[in-house]
Amino acid sequence: MGSHAVPKLPAEPAVVFDMDGVIVNSEPLWVQARRDLVRSANGRWIAEAETAMMGISSDRWSAYMHDYLDLDMDPEQIRDEVIRRMIAFYRKSVPLIPGARHVVEAISERWRLGIASGSDRVLLETVLQTTRLEDRFAATVSADDVTEGKPSPLIYQEACRRLGARPEACVAIEDSGSGIASALAAGMKVIAVPRRGFEPSQEILGKATTVLPDLIDLKPHLVAQVLS
Numbered sequence: 001m002g003s004h005a006v007p008k009l010p011a012e013p014a015v016v017f018d019m020d021g022v023i024v025n026s027e028p029l030w031v032q033a034r035r036d037l038v039r040s041a042n043g044r045w046i047a048e049a050e051t052a053m054m055g056i057s058s059d060r061w062s063a064y065m066h067d068y069l070d071l072d073m074d075p076e077q078i079r080d081e082v083i084r085r086m087i088a089f090y091r092k093s094v095p096l097i098p099g100a101r102h103v104v105e106a107i108s109e110r111w112r113l114g115i116a117s118g119s120d121r122v123l124l125e126t127v128l129q130t131t132r133l134e135d136r137f138a139a140t141v142s143a144d145d146v147t148e149g150k151p152s153p154l155i156y157q158e159a160c161r162r163l164g165a166r167p168e169a170c171v172a173i174e175d176s177g178s179g180i181a182s183a184l185a186a187g188m189k190v191i192a193v194p195r196r197g198f199e200p201s202q203e204i205l206g207k208a209t210t211v212l213p214d215l216i217d218l219k220p221h222l223v224a225q226v227l228s
Helices: 027-040 058-068 075-092 100-108 121-131 154-163 177-185 220-227
Strands: 014-017 112-116 139-141 170-174 189-192
Touching: 014 154, 027 058, 027 075, 058 075, 075 121, 100 112, 100 220, 112 154, 121 139, 139 154, 154 170, 154 177, 170 177, 170 220, 177 189, 189 220
Parallel strands: 014 112, 014 170, 112 139, 170 189
Antiparallel strands: none
């Protein structure tokens, strides 16, 4: 039997955004939703919980809440209840990162955009619908679409596949250590925009292609330089 050649993906570049912490200032809402659940379920909040759950998939943070915050609920129940509270927050108002709409619109005029989000599909879609940004993204990947969340490379590999682009020709926009590690493992370039007060270690930040102090600094000419 003859072998079939595997088609090569085009070298045309694309830009893939993380959502939480990059486009949406969601962390305060996540903290509130989780704290409220812990309080209502008579659990125990601990100081390191916020950092421990930042940038990881729902199966991991729900297990963390079960194991470390003394919740007498199954992880699946914890996940569903926190997500229900997040949907309610987003339907009232989505707290976009300052400058996020302008940045997304400007960059989408030059490159195809994707989202690789550790959030569940329902949250990703609620954010895009509420903000009316869905038409700016040619492909979206959520935690529901892959078997392993960040820092595994799967979510970024899948985003590039859906965009029809090689990871090596794409750049990821990330804020968390697990997200940066995920994109790097996928073979992408990375522009890191760390969240103040929750910056990744200097070791992981040093591996990013470029580090910006603020999302508003993410200009098309800078993206072009990184992709060149």
